[in-house]
Each structure stands twice: as structure tokens, then as C-alpha cells.
Amino acid sequence: MRALIILSVALMLFGLCWALLAAPTELFQGVPQRIMYVHVPSVIAAYTALLVVFVASVVYLWRRDSNWDRVAQASAELGVLFISMTLASGAIWGKPVWGTWWTWDARLTTTLILWFIYVAYLIVRAWAPGPRGARAAAVIGIVGVLDIPLIHWSALLLRTLHPQPTVFRAAGPALPGSMLVPLVIGIGAFLAVYAVLMVLRTRQERTLQILAESLEGS
Amino acid sequence: MAYVSAAYLLAALLFLAYVLSLRSRQRMISDMIEALRQREGRA
Numbered sequence: 626m627r628a629l630i631i632l633s634v635a636l637m638l639f640g641l642c643w644a645l646l647a648a649p650t651e652l653f654q655g656v657p658q659r660i661m662y663v664h665v666p667s668v669i670a671a672y673t674a675l676l677v678v679f680v681a682s683v684v685y686l687w688r689r690d691s692n693w694d695r696v697a698q699a700s701a702e703l704g705v706l707f708i709s710m711t712l713a714s715g716a717i718w719g720k721p722v723w724g725t726w727w728t729w730d731a732r733l734t735t736t737l738i739l740w741f742i743y744v745a746y747l748i749v750r751a752w753a754p755g756p757r758g759a760r761a762a763a764v765i766g767i768v769g770v771l772d773i774p775l776i777h778w779s780a781l782l783l784r785t786l787h788p789q790p791t792v793f794r795a796a797g798p799a800l801p802g803s804m805l806v807p808l809v810i811g812i813g814a815f816l817a818v819y820a821v822l823m824v825l826r827t828r829q830e831r832t833l834q835i836l837a838e839s840l841e842g843s
Numbered sequence: 844m845a846y847v848s849a850a851y852l853l854a855a856l857l858f859l860a861y862v863l864s865l866r867s868r869q870r871m872i873s874d875m876i877e878a879l880r881q882r883e884g885r886a
Contacts, residue, residue, distance in 0.1 A: 641851070660850040667854065706861050710854050717850040822861065829868055836875045 626824060633817035640666075640814045643807035651804075660718040662807055664711060665792065666815035671707035674700045674819060675743065675770050682766035685759065691834065694759045697766055699826035701746045703819055708740045723786055731779035732787040735772060742769035 644662035651658035681697035684690070715733065716726045727733065746765045749758055780787050791799040798805055 645847070645851075656844055657846045659847045663850055663854045703861075706857060710857050713853050713857070714850040717846050717853070721846050818858070822865070825865055829865070829872060832872050833875075836872065836879065839879055840875070 626821075629817065629824070630821050633814060633821050636810060636814035636817055640807060640810040643810060648807045649801075649803050654722050657718055657721040660714050661804075662811045664714040664718060665808060666811040667707045667710035667714060669812050670815040670819045671704050671711055671739075672773055673816060674704035674707055674823075675739075675766075675773065677823075678704060678743075678746075678766040679770040682763035686763050686767075689756075691759070692831075694763070695827050695830040695834070696823075697763065698750055699823055699830060701743050701750075701762075701766060702826065703822055705740065705743045705747060707815070707819070708736065708743065712736060712740060719786075728786055730786045731783040732776060732785050735776045735779050739769065739772045739776060742772060 640662065644659055648659065648662070650656055677700040678697045681693045681700065685693040685697060712733075715736075719728070720726050742765065746762050746769065749762045749765060752758070753761060777790070777793075779785060780789055792805070792808065800808065
């Protein structure tokens, strides 16, 4: 665990320095394009977290094993954290490039819907503790992930201000190596931080459950 | 550069807020463990 924490902090610092100091400045957007090194890693981390929620929710509904429920809950919290980062960094990037903080564009709107779905998941967890709340949340966790392909395809199929995918596309990444390498480091850093926070949060939930059982028994 | 700084700072603040929430929950767990120990000590 300590090695993972050190790795995540080192990757984060290394990626940050590369993105801000060594990566080239984009010709059309200028300096604000460097927000990409936070925006894209945060969205990748969010998708990963929500895919984990999906898998853990399916397994929980199938086996009714509370360990999977805890994994889903911890990952949903982190998913909301990373989507919030994506929306905030996107708005800050949008202002100098598009001239507006927000527009009801297909991609932005579907991402905001994703944020609302997982905030609803957390509200259900907070207001309906126990197996009933866990089952309801698992259903939201499974249905909510269907928004991810909608977000991806919205930039390809609908008219949108948002740029087309430059990394995850059929023809391969469209970015030059000098931008792609710091971006990949950033993605690795965000995923490592996600892994660290997941382990810590899941352990906490496990301890809380043991304590609650001990208090009920005593 | 102001927009870039704002985006990076906001991301850092969100991480910090989450880590602080983890710490506060950890404190609550420690308090619960202490309460349980005291209850067992009295019994």
C-alpha cells in the first residue's frame, strides 16, 4: 500500500511538472490547452470508477455479498469526485476557448446527467442504509453506466462544441508524442490515486461494518 | 495562465476535500473503537 501511495504521488508530481513546464504550447488554443492534462485523466478515472461500480453492483445483486456493495459505494464516491473535476476543469477550459463557462451542448449535458445519476446514488446510500438501500443503489449503479457510451458517441454523432476524441479513437491517438506522453503519465497518476483512495475507503467501510456488528452484539 | 492555474488548483482542492473527509471518517472510527473498549472495560 505504501508503495502505491509513493507511486501515485510521484506520478502526479512528475506528470504535473511535465504538463506545465515541458509539454509544448498548442498553436490555436495557447496555454489554456494545458488544462487537458487534468481534464482527460479525470474523465478516464471517472469512467474507471463507474465501471467498477457497475461490475461490483452486478456481482452484489447476484451474490448478495456485502464486500461487493462496499466496493461499489467507495467507487461511486470517487466517480462523483472525478466527474466533478471533469466538469469544473471543462468549464474553466471552455471560458477562454469557447467564450463561455457552460453551454447545453450534447457532450456537456450528458456528462452533467452522469454526475446527477451518481449523486443520486450517494443520496440513496445516505438516506436508505441497509440491504434495501444497497439494492436500490446497485440498480442505479448499473443503469447509470449506460450514460458513458452516450457521452462518448455524443461528440461523434451530434453537433457539438466539444472537440472530437483525440486519444481514444479508432485510428489511434491524434496527439503528437510530446503531448501524448505527459497525458498518459497524468492518466496513470489519476488511476494510481483512484486505486489508493479506493483501498482506503473500502477498508474504512469494512471496519465500520465490523464495529456496527460489535456494537449491536454487545 | 490564470485559467490553467484555476483548473489545477480546483482539482487539487477537490482531492484535498476528499482526503480530509477520509481523515474525519477515520477519526470517527477511532472514537467508535474507543467507545467499544470502554464499554467492554465496564462490563
